[in-house]
Amino acid sequence: MxxxxxxxxxxxxxxxxxxxxxxxxxxxxxxxxxxxxxxxxxxxxxxxxxxxxxxxxxxxxxxxxxxxxxxxxxxxxxxxxxxxxxxxxxxxxxxxxxxxxxxxxxxxxxxxxxxxxxxxxxxxxxLISENCKQILDRFFKKMAYKDIAIELEYNDENVVRQRVFKCKSKLTEIIRQDNRFNELKEI
Amino acid sequence: MHLKAEIAQNPDLADLVNINKKMRLQYGEDGWDFIDEHKNNDALDALETLLKSKEFQHKKKVIQRAGDLYFKNEKSKGVSNKKPQLYFALAIAAALVLFFGILFKDSGLTSTEVYSNNSNWDELPSLVSRGETNAVLLSKGEDAFTNKDYPLAEARFSAYVDTNKEVSITALLYLGVSQLELENYTSALENFQKIIDSNTLDHSKGYWYKALVYFKKGDKENAIKTLEIIATNPEYYKHSKAKEILEALQ
Structure with a gap:
């Protein structure tokens, strides 16, 4: 190569x-x-x-x-x-x-x-954990909470909902911490 | 309305809403996060100016030319793949004749086997530049050959051979082998014949490569005749190999 x-x-x-x-x-x-x-x-x-x-x-x-x-x-x-x-x-x-x-x-x-x-x-x-990536990947692809629960072996969809919230918050925080985001959000 | 008002008054909340919206677009599969081109954007203007410059108009032409070359080649490959049905029928018939011919008449090697066992192009001499006038053509030809781009290799070696008064055995070898790979047997045989006729120390290499052309063509009779010439001259290139193949073919 x-x-x-x-x-x-x-x-x-x-x-x-x-x-x-x-x-x-x-x-x-x-x-x-x-x-x-x-x-x-x-x-x-x-x-x-x-x-x-x-x-x-x-x-x-x-x-x-x-x-x-x-x-x-x-x-x-x-x-x-x-x-x-x-x-x-x-x-x-x-x-x-x-x-x-x-x-x-x-x-x-x-x-x-x-x-x-x-x-x-x-x-x-x-930059987020592998587990968060797996959950968010499915969430952003509009997979239903209950299906994410089945696929990633969570007890129920409420647990998934909580994990999505936490992972999204973590990702948001990482994005906001980068100065480049301030430039990017303007456009 | 209530949320909109709150967002307007709370920059932190506005940021969060904005990031959430962007994340859905960026990580989702449906939409696309378009840039609002109506906002002032120096980076955008700078890129646009660069793309409109003479420099980039030229770059665009170079990319287009490479694309045209590629698609032209692809098209010609496509045409050669679309032979009429009659040719398919003839090809199948020829294959059957060859198959039964081999099955009943030959207990030894097939032409294809001899060819695939001996078409080792690593054995070709290196074309390291020795300060020739058209050395660039040679080295670029060798690059194309190494990349198995035989149409390009053929074009370059052919240009080199045509423009050089002196016969270059190595260039003729590369040219002939490129043509052999392209199944342009007549030209390959002509160029290997030029090597034989060259009166150089390496002239006997022409016989060996001619034999390989015949084997690839499936012309066993001429292949054997050519190998016999090598076998009767101990100083010829691949003398022992030729004898070995002839024995195996019997």
Whole structure:
């Protein structure tokens, strides 16, 4: 496996050959995911290109480290971009009342900051106990309390309710303690 | 209304409500936490300006070009996979003939076995740059070859061979093997023949690789003929190996 920054540097240095490798190594999985989630080949191609531009602009702004493999990281960025795309129509109607056409540069800039914010929240989730993570993961995925109780072997749903409350409080406290949250909440 | 008023007066509570709302969006699976782009946001403006710059327009083109190359390759692979049914039928028939041929006529090795046992490209000489004019093409060709990107490797070695007046046995070997991997047998045989005709010390390598082409093609007759040439010349490349294979094939 290549060093995680190899591909990021390749994007920054306009290295066509390495970028071609990124396509070879990563595009098939992204395409599979998008096609399985109401998209088509053309959507996958568009999302993939936007993801590469997003990574390039973020790395150009400030070099960052990837803790997983580059392939896994790019896949997550693409997944989030697709999730964003699927929710975009709702967002446009809710906020503006009319669909507003944005230029591509602004779209990528917006998605870059949103991705950074998403990563901030994921990073905070990693700081709570494994047990809390398991409970909150199910809670945020809207699993019913009684089902969480069965799956994680709690006596009843009241115990789960109390654990959710405690874990959420802990997570909230961790998020609020980070100065970056004050910047992020403004946007 | 009551809660809204309380939130307005209590920044701490507002913070908690805000975090809770964000957590649902960030950790949930349904929505997406969009940035309110109508608020002043210097970071957003800076990124947008950078993305609109000439530098990034160029980067976008480079990414697009790589994508085009990739999709073009994928498309051609797709086309070659969609052969008409007749070809499938012929392929099956050929496979059956080969299968029964092997079953009844051969107690020894099959062409495929010989090929897979001997197609060890680690044995190819290294292409360490020796200050040639087109050394970059060679080293980039070797990179593509190592990554098993044979179309790219073929393009690079072919460009190198075409632009160099002197015959480079090593470049021809890499070119021929790339073509062999791409099942472009005619070109592979032509390039290995150039090695044989080269009048160099390494010319006999051409016979060995030609034999491998024939084995991969399933052309056992020509493969044996080529191995026999190697077997009758003790100084030729892979002389002992050729004799060994010929014995095993009998």
């Amino acid at each position: 290549k060093d995680q920054s190899t591909y990021l540097k390749a994007l920054l240095n306009d290295d066509t050959e390495q970028i071609l490798h990124i396509y070879k190594n990563c595009f098939p999985n992204v395409k599979r995911f998008i096609v399985q989630n109401n998209g088509e080949q053309a959507d996958a191609e568009d999302i993939f290109q936007k993801a590469l531009l997003q990574l390039t602009v973020r790395y150009r702004k400030e070099a960052f480290d990837i803790t997983s493999s580059f392939e896994a990281y790019l896949f997550t960025v693409c997944k989030n971009l697709w999730r964003r795309e699927l929710n975009k129509s709702k967002q446009e109607v809710t906020i503006d009342g009319v669909v507003e056409l944005k230029n591509e540069a602004r779209e990528i800039a917006l998605s870059s900051l949103e991705q950074e914010r998403w990563e901030f929240f994921q990073e905070k989730l990693e």
